[in-house]
Amino acid sequence: MxxxxxxxxxxxxxxxxxxxxxxxxxxxxxxxxxxxxxxxxxxxxxxxxxxxxxxxxxxxxxxxxxxxxxxxxxxxxxxxxxxxxxxxxxxxxxxxxxxxxxxxxxxxxxxxxxxxxxxxxxxxxxxxxxxxxxxxxxxxxxxxxxxxxxxxxxxxxxxxxxxxxxxxxxxLGIEPVHDVEHSATARDLEHIVADSRESGDLPPDLSVLLDRVLDFPRRDVEHAMIPRARVDVVQADTPLARVRELMAGGHSRYPVLDGDENVLGVVHLTDLLTGDRPAGTTAADLLRPALVLPTTMALPDALRELSATRNEMACVVDEYGGFAGVLTLEDIAEELVGEITDEHDEDELRPVVPHDDGAWLVAGDVHVDEVERAIGRDLPEGDYETLAGLAIAAHGSLPEVGDVVAVELPSDPAHLALTEAPEPETVRLEVLEVERHVPSRLRVTLSTTEDER
Incomplete structure (x- = not known):
């Protein structure tokens, strides 16, 4: 025993x-x-x-x-x-x-x-x-x-x-670490959001909102502003009656420029409605000082400037001092929540309109990152901000109505681990409308290289 x-x-x-x-x-x-x-x-x-x-x-x-x-x-x-x-x-x-x-x-x-x-x-x-x-x-x-x-x-x-x-x-030349870092960087959070979206733990709308919030600190004023080509302005010598006619069209404030496109100030609707104005009054007599911001300012800093000065609109200038556009609180809000529309916005004027056939109708001035979120693919990086800029860069010149540009999408790094990589994907950009010589409306379609053949 x-x-x-x-x-x-x-x-x-x-x-x-x-x-x-x-x-x-x-x-x-x-x-x-x-x-x-x-x-x-x-x-x-x-x-x-x-x-x-x-x-x-x-x-x-x-x-x-x-x-x-x-x-x-x-x-x-x-x-x-x-x-x-x-x-x-x-x-x-x-x-x-x-x-x-x-x-x-x-x-x-x-x-x-x-x-x-x-x-x-x-x-x-x-x-x-x-x-x-x-x-x-x-x-x-x-x-x-x-x-x-x-x-x-x-x-x-x-x-x-x-x-x-x-x-x-x-x-060995290595400095020991005495604690394990538990905080997450913005890049870590982006990966967490992407993984949670792919696994279904995050609703698509919430994941897009989180993506925008994480991108917001890296965006500058140029990314969110309304460019000069789309900004309605008044000249300093514009008569008061004409300014009133313009404001009847829906805007409550206009940038005031001189003949050399220099920003002089901003004219407000409230200034037109208060008091009697003598004959011969012009926009120059009514203007208020404008908040002027550079195109390179980060959006969080721009938001602080707008809040501190109690302005709803800022005039934006480029590195040469030229008028580049305007930035409003609504533009900043749209960077976080997407396009803000009201009952006056018609469906065909929405910046991104998905179709039942799997294509998208996209305005040319929509930023590349918004197109990426809509189609669920990364687009090539380049010296452009908008979909129109991508189409022009890929075409090599100014495309005309009916032109189709095929842009090969960047390959997914995960495909490197596969024994047989899938066919490269392309995005087809068909120009539907042209305004001011650049595409203003495009039809976006995803396809593979094999489909193109």
Missing amino acids: TWVLSLLLGIVVILAITAATGYFVAQEFAYMAVDRSRLGARAQAGDATARRALDVTRRTSFMLSGAQLGITVTGLLVGYVAEPLVGEALGEALGGVGVPTGVGVAVGTVLALLASTFIQMLFGELLPKNLAIARPEPVALWLARSTNAYLAAFGWLVRVFDAASNALLRL
């Missing part, structure tokens, strides 16, 4: 050590996967356990070192216990059925190591790891008190190993 007791003792010890390994593995993965913001909210609400768990997450590198120390020690102990207890017990059991002692011990040791490895991997590694990843917050809370106690008791030993490893890293 001696070998039976030895076998049972060995199994109990192995299971106990495996449980310790599982504890450290769960500790490692739970505190890496847990949502710090949720722990912080619970801690602020007075949850003492959450406060202890949050304290561990603030020492991520130290906690990981402690967990690795525990995993290493328990892993060594399993091998140390399996051979003398379980291996020899199995050897004696085999000897009892006529197997030579040397062979029995060898076979018993191998069986003991295989069994202990299986138990260690399943119950000491995989099960606690998957549990911690699936339920990080409950596991982190459950382990909080014991983890802090463990780090307090063996922190000195963890620091010894940390100091040694950091010294080796510095010898």
Whole structure:
């Protein structure tokens, strides 16, 4: 019966050590996967356990070192216990059925190591790891008190190993990092939004809104402004009666320019409605100072300028001082929420109109990024802002009505991993209307290179 007791003792010890390994593995993965913001909210609400768990997450590198120390020690102990207890017990059991002692011990040791490895991997590694990843917050809370106690008791030993490893890293010219970065960059957030959209976790409309919000800080005034070619202006010597006629068309303010296209100010509808004006009054007599912004100013800065000066419209100038267009609060809002329309906007005048045949009717002045969102594909980058600019660049000259331009789309980096890459996709741009010599309305269709043939 001696070998039976030895076998049972060995199994109990192995299971106990495996449980310790599982504890450290769960500790490692739970505190890496847990949502710090949720722990912080619970801690602020007075949850003492959450406060202890949050304290561990603030020492991520130290906690990981402690967990690795525990995993290493328990892993060594399993091998140390399996051979003398379980291996020899199995050897004696085999000897009892006529197997030579040397062979029995060898076979018993191998069986003991295989069994202990299986138990260690399943119950000491995989099960606690998957549990911690699936339920990080409950596991982190459950382990909080014991983890802090463990780090307090063996922190000195963890620091010894940390100091040694950091010294080796510095010898290699690498500066150690003492905590794991949990914040996300704008690029990280873009990938998260894209992945969530593709997996169906985010509704398409919400993902587009988040894309616009993330793009907003990188956009400049030139991207959002109404260009000079589409801006109605009045000259400084325009009579008051004519200004009133223009404002009857719907605009409540107009930029006032001189003969050299220099911005003099802005005329407001309220100034036309207040007080009696003598005959001969012109726009120059009514103008207010204009808020002037450069084309290169970032949109968040432009929004702050408009808010600080209580303006709804700014005049935009280019690097040469020429009038480039106007920027309104509505233009900035459209960068975040998309085109803003009202009951006066007709469907055929919408900038992007999808058709049942899979094509899109797109205004030429729609920005490339808005077209990308509509068709779900990346367009080639170049020295242009709008779809009309892309058509002109691809055509090589000014296209006319009826011209069709085929633009090959950039390949997806994911296709590099495929043994056989799919046919390259192209976007067909058919010019439907031309205004001021440039395409003002285009029909956009997706196709493959094979379809083009």
